[in-house]
Amino acid sequence: MKVAASLIGFLLLGCGGPPEPAESPAAPPAEEPAPAEEAAPAPEAPPAEEAAPEPAPVPAAYSDVTEKLSEGALPASLYLKWEIESYGTIIAELYTKDAPKNVTNIANLAIEGFYDGLTFHRIVPGFVVQGGDPKGTGAGGTGYTVPAEIARKHEKGCLAMARKPDKVNPKKESSGCQFYFCLDDLTELDGNYTVIGKIVEGLEVMEALGAAETGKKEKPKKKIVMKKVTVLTR
Numbered sequence: 001m002k003v004a005a006s007l008i009g010f011l012l013l014g015c016g017g018p019p020e021p022a023e024s025p026a027a028p029p030a031e032e033p034a035p036a037e038e039a040a041p042a043p044e045a046p047p048a049e050e051a052a053p054e055p056a057p058v059p060a061a062y063s064d065v066t067e068k069l070s071e072g073a074l075p076a077s078l079y080l081k082w083e084i085e086s087y088g089t090i091i092a093e094l095y096t097k098d099a100p101k102n103v104t105n106i107a108n109l110a111i112e113g114f115y116d117g118l119t120f121h122r123i124v125p126g127f128v129v130q131g132g133d134p135k136g137t138g139a140g141g142t143g144y145t146v147p148a149e150i151a152r153k154h155e156k157g158c159l160a161m162a163r164k165p166d167k168v169n170p171k172k173e174s175s176g177c178q179f180y181f182c183l184d185d186l187t188e189l190d191g192n193y194t195v196i197g198k199i200v201e202g203l204e205v206m207e208a209l210g211a212a213e214t215g216k217k218e219k220p221k222k223k224i225v226m227k228k229v230t231v232l233t234r
Helices: 002-011 100-112 203-210
Strands: 063-065 079-084 088-094 120-124 128-131 158-161 179-182 195-201 226-233
Touching (some): 079 195, 088 100, 088 203, 100 195, 120 203
Antiparallel strands (some): 063 226, 079 088, 088 195, 158 179
């Protein structure tokens, strides 16, 4: 429990048928015809070939969002995409209904290019991969916080916002820019941090990040850079 508490502490900075006919008068019986020769049975028709299943619909292609967003007019589908040097690409779907304030904030930062060139500064195996600090130390930020929107659980692959401790942040307000990915289901964090999305592509990239070698203060020994972070819709 002390270890879990320590890890959590470091993070602190979603009828009828028709009637029968009436009986008709009897007609004289017709002469009975001679029986026809028995016809040979018709050959059985070959079974029809099974129709091939219809192909699954192709998901709509992503398109970039380049204009700044407003909380009251977010697209129905919104995503963040990270291109990470030497690792690959991660795409996370954002919870626009459960965390509109936090989603709007992080999306607009990405549109401005805020995250381009920043790093993942903290990795705890089996716990989190954290990044988005302009100082790269865990102590930097935007100079503002975002109201808490605590609705979703911390499932593996989710995206959530870091924050400062309860002692100085009793409202559990989110950091203006620092975020983390959950490397596992982390029920101990539920109810304490705002979850804003979940990875839909590149989960294996997140897992590779989680296995990076670290040194002091859980900082990766080799810098892990976000080459480009963009906002997408489809």
